[in-house]
Amino acid sequence: MARHMEPVIILVRPQMGENIGAAARAMLNFGLTELRLVEPRDGWPNPRAVAMASGAAGQVLDRARVFPTLAEAMFDIDYAYATTARGREMTKPVLTPATAMADAHERDARGERVALIYGPERAGLENDDVARANAIITVPVNPDFPSLNLAQAVLLTGYEWSRDRLPNQPAPHGRRPDAEVPATRIEIEKLADHWENRLDEAGFFFPAEKAPGMKLTLRNLWARMPLTRADAQIFHGMLRQLIRRN
Template sequence: MSENEAPSENLVPPAVILCEPQLGENIGMVARAMANFGLKDLRLVNPRDGWPSERARSAASRADHVIDAARVFDTVEEALADLQLVFATTARIRDMPKPVVGPDEAASETVARGMQGVNTGYMFGRERWGLNNDEVALANKIVTLPVDPTYASLNIAQAVLVCAYEWRRVATAGRLPFTLDDYGAEPAKKEDVVRFFEHLEEALDKRGFFRPVEKRPTTIRRVRNIFQKASLTENEVRTLRGIIASFDKYGIKEDKE
């Protein structure tokens, strides 16, 4: 990825805190989601099956740098100790007066505070029942996703993926790692395009395409307009002329029964 698509070097990325994750495979998929969007700080609170985990490493699909740097804590308080802004992710209404935001708003605040050097984080709960109220109480705000309320349950890696995606989208101002502009092919010169048109029209004349003859100018304009919309490159013009030349050289074979 080029520097143009990377977040600012001054931006402190958020940590991802998993409270008592149960399966190594889920931790690995979380690490993979984090790596997809440039997050590296993975914190585990009492993983049920212990740490390190080969199952986690296998599921991480080569996101080894996240797995290797993961830290294990005995309590949530220890995992959050150095953080100054924490979002608790939950899909359930909590009986506490705490601001609730969507992942886009959380990302905007996380990026803005991260640019100021503030340590931020997203806290995720257990696979079966999420975060408890005491854990949510430690967060500054709740972040919830706009899911269908009749089926609000997300896999933990899916929830991390959405939050990480939104964070990177804001951090990079939505820039993509590559676009059609990066294709690098030279646009065809108009004189080459005109020669292609003339070559094509000559071949079509030989095959009696322009009928009735009086409509030939109108048909030519329509055919030319079709190719103009394609914004042809030099290589594409050469390829098209090669196709026409092959018709001239070898003719068109008719299927015989």
Template sequence: MTGRDGGAELEPIEPSPVVILVRPQLAENIGSVARAMGNGGLFHLRIVAPRDGWPQERAWRTGAGAHRILDSAVVFDSVAAAVGDLHRVFATCPRPRHIIKPVLTARGGAAEVVAIGQRGLRCGVLFGPERAGLDNDDIACADSLIRYDLNPGFMSLNLAQAVMVFGYEWWLARQDEQPMRELQTNETVPATKADLDHFMAHLIRECDDSGFLKNEQKRPGMIRNLRHFFNRGEITRQELNTLHGVVSELVRGRKLRPR
């Protein structure tokens, strides 16, 4: 969908993280998110499996001039596809339970996102559907969680408010131009989420063949735990190649052993 008359001129502020809305339910909420993004200097919007399809004219009516953001929005069928070209992914999660991942405040998460962008890496932030939020499989695609430090007795934000809080903190965090830390990768580069998905497919396939995942009831949780393990920090392509080799050699050794 191309531009609408009367839309404000919004220039991207780079490096800008990607805002990823997972299964949003109302077009009006997507428009309000675009408005919040414009206020926070965020520009890149991705939408995963919107309930009512896309585009929806109602989004532009509630976008209050953030037409360029809506015009450039990209739709994906799954979270894995939406984050495939990213190096780091954060997930907003009000009540992280039974999940072993770093948990950051909105301010800490925004500072981390700025530092990631200063290292030339692409990153995104997941926001869940209005009614239920992100599920465990969505969160498994993220490296870290962001939890807003709000009144524990009433932590009820609508979708646009959640994006606005993060956008505000990201805008402020940009004022510090010096990266807080760097990852020395020498001749390799950080792996993207698609690189990691390729390795996970290899690992899970061999785990299935070996019988490690034979318990069908526990299998989804075990796979999520494996993904959580590799998603806790930046892993390089060279390291993934090494792990591919490890899995392949384990399989080769198993096949060569006499029964």
């Protein structure tokens, strides 16, 4: 039976605690929680990593394991992807994050344990590190500036791993309850009446023989607009304010 396990994130010789914390946040954004560290420069645990992880992502750091070498960190890994922007002389598949994570899902379905390997911030993975991976992930970015920071690289691959499990559209949040509710026909009729009456008082429908056609056109305009209740309230408020200023 397939194990269906998330990829292991391996940070090789990370230099700054803040970057480890930011990587942990990027991991948890997409449900990744298994972090392994190889020779972190400033030791472990690192209070700066905890501060940057901010809240729930601290659980990723709490579970993080430290290893003296990359080979030891890969003790249970069946297939590994090394992330690097630099060209290599080794013969390995070179994949985008999307194709790599599609491949990783297939391997996971077969019961293989996969890992994503990221190098230190300043210079990236060394050839000896890349040699231990089965494939290379390279992000297709601006060739004049291909550098990504550690958390960005983790975020991109994490997103591609979880993309098929995410909602098709972001859930709205932080809005008033009526912001997404369509206006009813009665609400639109009242809005149309409000504007027609005020425009009539202002002499907008001129000359008189054209007034019926102008009102019909305006009424049709309101009916065509996909208004929410919040939209209707804004239009009422705009008109009231204009009347007050006059």
